[in-house]
Amino acid sequence: MSASGWEQLLFIVAVTAVTAPLLGRYLAATFRGGRAPGDRVFLPVERRVYRALGTDPESSWTWRRYALAVLAFGFASTLLLYLILRLQGVLPLNPTHAPGMSPLLSFNTAVSFITGTNWQAYEGETQASYLAQMAGLVVAQFVAAAVGLAVALAVIRGIAGSSRTIGNFWVDFTRSLVRVFVPLSVIGALVLVSQGAVQNFSSFRTAQTLVGGTQLIPGGPVASMEVIKLLGTNGGSFYGVGGAHPFENPTAFTNMFDLLLVIVLPFAIVFMFGRLIGRPRQGLAIAAVMAVIFLGHTVIAMEAEAHGNHLLPASVSQAESTGNPGGSMEGKETRFGPEASALMTVGTMGTTAGATDSALDSYTPIGGTGAFVAILLGEISPGGDGGGIYAMLVLALLSVFVAGLMVGRTPEFLGKKIRAPQMKLIVAYVLTIPIVVLAFGSTSLVLGAAKRSILNPGMHGLTEVTYAYASVAQNNGSAFAGLSANTTWYDSTLGLVMLIGRFVPIVLALAIAGSLAGARTHARTRATLDTSGPTFAVFLIGVIVIVGGLIYFPMLILGPIGEQIVG
Amino acid sequence: MRRHLLASVIMLLGATIVLGFGYPLLVTGISFLLFRHQANGSLVYRGGKLAGSSLLGQSFTGRNGNPLPGYFQPRPSAAGTGYDASASGASNLGPSNPLLAGFVPGVNTVGLNGQPSPVNPFATKADPACVPTDPKGNPVTSPAPGQKYARNGDGSYVCDPATVPERAIAYRQFNGMPPSAPVPADAVTASGSGLDPDISVQNALDQASRVARARHLPVREVVSLVHQHTQGRPWGFLGEATVNVFELNLALDGLR
Numbered sequence: 001m002s003a004s005g006w007e008q009l010l011f012i013v014a015v016t017a018v019t020a021p022l023l024g025r026y027l028a029a030t031f032r033g034g035r036a037p038g039d040r041v042f043l044p045v046e047r048r049v050y051r052a053l054g055t056d057p058e059s060s061w062t063w064r065r066y067a068l069a070v071l072a073f074g075f076a077s078t079l080l081l082y083l084i085l086r087l088q089g090v091l092p093l094n095p096t097h098a099p100g101m102s103p104l105l106s107f108n109t110a111v112s113f114i115t116g117t118n119w120q121a122y123e124g125e126t127q128a129s130y131l132a133q134m135a136g137l138v139v140a141q142f143v144a145a146a147v148g149l150a151v152a153l154a155v156i157r158g159i160a161g162s163s164r165t166i167g168n169f170w171v172d173f174t175r176s177l178v179r180v181f182v183p184l185s186v187i188g189a190l191v192l193v194s195q196g197a198v199q200n201f202s203s204f205r206t207a208q209t210l211v212g213g214t215q216l217i218p219g220g221p222v223a224s225m226e227v228i229k230l231l232g233t234n235g236g237s238f239y240g241v242g243g244a245h246p247f248e249n250p251t252a253f254t255n256m257f258d259l260l261l262v263i264v265l266p267f268a269i270v271f272m273f274g275r276l277i278g279r280p281r282q283g284l285a286i287a288a289v290m291a292v293i294f295l296g297h298t299v300i301a302m303e304a305e306a307h308g309n310h311l312l313p314a315s316v317s318q319a320e321s322t323g324n325p326g327g328s329m330e331g332k333e334t335r336f337g338p339e340a341s342a343l344m345t346v347g348t349m350g351t352t353a354g355a356t357d358s359a360l361d362s363y364t365p366i367g368g369t370g371a372f373v374a375i376l377l378g379e380i381s382p383g384g385d386g387g388g389i390y391a392m393l394v395l396a397l398l399s400v401f402v403a404g405l406m407v408g409r410t411p412e413f414l415g416k417k418i419r420a421p422q423m424k425l426i427v428a429y430v431l432t433i434p435i436v437v438l439a440f441g442s443t444s445l446v447l448g449a450a451k452r453s454i455l456n457p458g459m460h461g462l463t464e465v466t467y468a469y470a471s472v473a474q475n476n477g478s479a480f481a482g483l484s485a486n487t488t489w490y491d492s493t494l495g496l497v498m499l500i501g502r503f504v505p506i507v508l509a510l511a512i513a514g515s516l517a518g519a520r521t522h523a524r525t526r527a528t529l530d531t532s533g534p535t536f537a538v539f540l541i542g543v544i545v546i547v548g549g550l551i552y553f554p555m556l557i558l559g560p561i562g563e564q565i566v567g
Numbered sequence: 568m569r570r571h572l573l574a575s576v577i578m579l580l581g582a583t584i585v586l587g588f589g590y591p592l593l594v595t596g597i598s599f600l601l602f603r604h605q606a607n608g609s610l611v612y613r614g615g616k617l618a619g620s621s622l623l624g625q626s627f628t629g630r631n632g633n634p635l636p637g638y639f640q641p642r643p644s645a646a647g648t649g650y651d652a653s654a655s656g657a658s659n660l661g662p663s664n665p666l667l668a669g670f671v672p673g674v675n676t677v678g679l680n681g682q683p684s685p686v687n688p689f690a691t692k693a694d695p696a697c698v699p700t701d702p703k704g705n706p707v708t709s710p711a712p713g714q715k716y717a718r719n720g721d722g723s724y725v726c727d728p729a730t731v732p733e734r735a736i737a738y739r740q741f742n743g744m745p746p747s748a749p750v751p752a753d754a755v756t757a758s759g760s761g762l763d764p765d766i767s768v769q770n771a772l773d774q775a776s777r778v779a780r781a782r783h784l785p786v787r788e789v790v791s792l793v794h795q796h797t798q799g800r801p802w803g804f805l806g807e808a809t810v811n812v813f814e815l816n817l818a819l820d821g822l823r
């Protein structure tokens with residue numbers, strides 16, 4: 001990797017290390033209960049919302065009630081988005097004349113955006129109206145992000161709190177939107193527009209090119225979607241190619257800004273967790289684990305992409321030199337080059353955003369493995385907004401249990417004992433996604449119709465299919481886009497997997513939190529395992545790698561690793 | 568459950584109005600006040616007519632589809648038939664795909680079923696000038712076992728001019744470079760959007776003498792124009808240095 005590659009990586013680490021704790025402090029003040037910054041502006045808005053919803057903001061619910069509200073809201077919002085997508089052809093604000101989507105594609109897309117996956121089986125330019133993008137998909141992106149953060153708050157209260165109840169969903173959801181996502185989105189969108197991201201309501205404009213041809217120049221409310229796509233760890237873009245499009249991501253500066261929009265908030269949520277439970281060191285330990293894993297998959301991918309594709313002729317200069325960034329440039333933009341492309345694309349793979357600025361399918365096998373591994377480890381580097389911390393807490397509970405077995409004492413996390421009921425739920429949580437991914441992935445490899453969707457031959461084709469299921473199961477939504485995914489088989493099964501991958505872990509995490517809510521807190525003694533020190537952090541990384549890595553290892557060997565070795 | 572559903576519907580209606588309409592309209596309004604040019608797509612007009620956007624690449628090919636030597640050429644594009652901004656797209660070809668890497672013995676001659684591919688996988692377009700090469704640049708003389716290959720009249724193997732090895736050969740011929748001269752990677756690979764407006768500095772310099780010859784300009788003048796249109800890394804270390812092909816060609820046209 002070149003010096004500027006390391007500089008860009010350091011820059012991201014430094015900016016995150018400064019901003020995430022500050023934002024975490026703001027979040028903790030916002031969600032602790034009681035007085036919070038900005039009450040004068042936000043509180044009147046929120047009161048009006050609670051009155052309209054008919055909910056008492058002071059009431060706190062059991063985990064069952066909380067989970068039911070999340071499920072009911074998920075169902076209602078999927079249904080509404082489905083209707084918008086079906087009917088977009090006859091609804092207004094459709095200057096590009098996109099027809100209504102087919103039932104299956106509407107189902108797939110609606111589920112995809114409500115679950116925060118943002119798997120895009122449609123083409124943004126031609127298959128979605130401006131109304132569907134603005135009033136349908138963007139709203140879903142806000143909703144998915146706020147639901148994630150709300151669930152995280154509930155899980156934190158259950159695992160660490162002394163009350164038997166875990167909060168009010170509507171309060172958590174509303175405050176997330178009003179105090180976090182909306183204000184940050186407005187500011188972020190304006191930054192993007194100032195650099196060249198488009199934001200208008202024009203249809204295609206016809207330009208007379210310099211050599212006398214014509215070019216259709218697209219428009220649309222792009223920046224307003226781009227920012228919540230990133231900030232909400234959603235990943236779904238206005239245009240088909242996402243962050244590679246110059247109208248979404250015009251410069252190398254916006255490219256770095258985009259990455260920061262994705263990763264700072266999930267890290268901030270971890271620091272918020274530390275403050276909310278009154279143990280900032282615990283937050284720091286978890287953030288450190290996330291950062292180590294983030295650096296792992298990102299550096300591997302940057303290194304591999306800078307090195308280039310060794311199957312190309314030697315006379316194509318892929319080594320960096322003055323005036324030539326070199327590297328594996330197929331599917332990458334010149335303004336980013338191989339390193340910033342890999343940094344942004346693979347950097348966001350450890351969150352549920354999966355926002356790309358380059359074509360993953362054309363990455364070198366090892367570069368693509370970086371992205372794949374980030375997803376397989378369970379989206380915890382630093383994970384989605386909210387999803388990162390509750391997934392990490394479940395893994396921490398598992399680690400405490402394994403450590404407890406090794407030293408022969410009752411496992412304890414934050415002073416609460418982990419017993420059989422919790423362990424059953426934790427194991428169910430950890431196994432759900434691998435089972436779904438491996439079952440559907442392997443089925444697709446024996447079905448003729450599913451195999452015909454593969455673009456690239458050989459081992460790379462295996463990666464295209466298995467990556468698709470892993471990506472949607474973890475609600476990441478990025479793709480090895482050579483796969484033709486808008487078919488009956490993929491639209492339906494991927495839609496189903498997204499639903500399972502989103503709501504089963506949410507319900508299980510809430511159930512774990514519920515079972516720990518109100519449990520007796522034991523005082524810390526000298527024999528208590530310190531879960532905020534480096535020993536536990538390293539142990540946690542080990543458990544994550546074994547749980548996430550080993551289950552999928554055969555798949556990785558037959559896919560990208562095999563491709564690298566044989567090639 | 569019914570109470571949750573009712574509250575959900577109310578919340579969704581409110582969110583659709585506030586976030587679905589209010590928020591994008593607010594952002595659009597402020598953008599038009601402060602950053603009108605950018606919000607509209609950084610459009611460039613020539614002689615009062617819309618000529619394109621400085622952020623979107625264009626094709627510089629003649630009526631027959633061949634590149635015009637008098638213009639700097641952008642990167643290969645997978646957007647529609649090339650730089651079609653209504654169909655942005657990448658090739659999505661995997662690193663070992665024969666359509667990208669060309670024929671690489673022992674690597675990409677295997678089909679989806681694991682059996683050797685029955686036909687030469689890159690024999691999609693006949694190109695008499697094409698000679699399949701291995702990664703070291705040596706011509707391939709014998710096919711992998713079990714494979715049949717299309718052949719030209721002179722017995723050489725047929726291959727696809729869109730593969731990287733073939734693009735490199737064509738790039739050297741077009742720019743009058745010796746047969747084994749290094750070619751910048753961006754010149755022979757398609758971008759992520761298919762609309763990449765930029766090329767690397769080396770790619771522009773490699774093309775400068777050809778452009779100068781076609782336009783009867785001193786090479787010096789064209790090279791200095793390239794340097795004028797070179798955009799360094801933002802903040803000195805972000806991304807890569809670039810040359811905007813559209814703006815450079817626009818300036819070239821302005822020289823005459």
